[in-house]
Amino acid sequence: MFNLFKKSKDHIADIETNSNTIALKVEKGKTLLNAALSSGIAWPHKCKVGSCGTCKSQVLLGDIKAQIDFGYVLSQEEIEAGYVLACQSELKSDIKVKIKLIE
Amino acid sequence: MKLFVNARYLIVPVSSLLTIFGIILGGLLAWVGVFLFGVYTIIDTLTKDIHLRAEKNQDGESYGVKEFQYVVMYIMLPVFILLQIVLAWRLFQFTSGVGIEPLQIGVLNYQTGITLTNLIGATLSTALWAGLGIIYGHELSHNKKEGFFVSRLIMALSGSAHFTYAHVYNHHLDLGHEDDPATAPRGRNVYAHTWLSHAGQSKFSYDLEQKKLRKQGKSTLSFKNKWIIGYLYSLPSVFLFVWAGGLYGVAALITVWAISNFLLEALNFMGHYGLIRNPGEPVEHRHSWDNDNVFTSWFFIEIGRQGDHHVRGETYFWELDDVGAPNYGIGYFSLFVLTLIPPLFRRFVKKLLNDWDKNYATDAEVSIANKFKALGIQS
């Protein structure tokens, strides 16, 4: 039964920040925001449950698995432009993502 | 240690099964759910001074096994469905006039048919344990798509599927402020809070859907509207009870829903009563009351560690810890009994709120508290 929960491989997020690009390993089952915070990256966040929109970032390449419907917080245009909520996103592939970090 | 840490959260699953078993056997055993609730209130009161921290191994990792805890939480959905089915079956026996006779099945005493008194016991038992579905509905509302869906179904069994959306998008964002219907301001009692919080959260959920569907250019009156879908999820319970018991079935379902929603809103009431957050400021530990004596922690799967939960909303319940949030010093069962008598509750909470104003609140929050005091509302 526990095979259902078997871990598959981790993915890499190339994070384009205001000043540089950081390569971040995101373990299976971990959100992009949590992976960033545990690596000491100052990713903006507030609620961590997908309701405030503070962790919003733009995925330029690759796929994420949304844990909740982003439509309540992000506009249709933002979703179409690849914006995601990092606190509710796991990686389905390696990605390239753009974020303005807290300075 | 791993086995103990994981097994201690099974009090509600085991008690729910005992409640179901009691209703199936019938007779006085139909009251088992009510009896257990009473016993747990006593245990909770006796253990009010025992507080434990979250146990971790040498690497600082929790002993909680996510796979096991998720399987248990998912299994609770069919358990709560079964609880309603056995009550409906007893209702059916009652309205069809099945004779009341004792039958010995092995060591078990089974009673065919049910008296009105024991039917009331079965209904109250069902209501109390259905109300405890909130602890799973709440935990799953924060986790992954499938967990969120299971949360909606569990809450729909109490006619409250809207809770899942309102909790995440309203309560977690607007906590401690008048925009959050689930936060009880000073001066409100638990009975008024039940209505106001329930209606407020349902309205929030409706508005949320309306806004989202408008953004997408879709009609509010559609099957894409999760507020509507949520109430549709509750229809099987309505059909089941009406079919099984006619008017008695309606009365039983109203009782089950009223009591289970009362328990849900009592938890909201206790979680943040009288605490204030200046709008725009982040949610901090001080904006929630902790209830974390040992029995409350294990029974309510750590839902009483509200301070930590509201700051780390993504954290699994078994990882939550004491973070120095304001603490009632007693468990949920004992506090719940106090809330039932509003003057007693307000007297109890007055000292705690004064302490909060003095030692936790920011200047802006104190000035909001002073506005309540100017109106004569001290607690």
Ligand code: FES
């Ligand atoms: S931190 Fe609030 S939506 Fe992600």
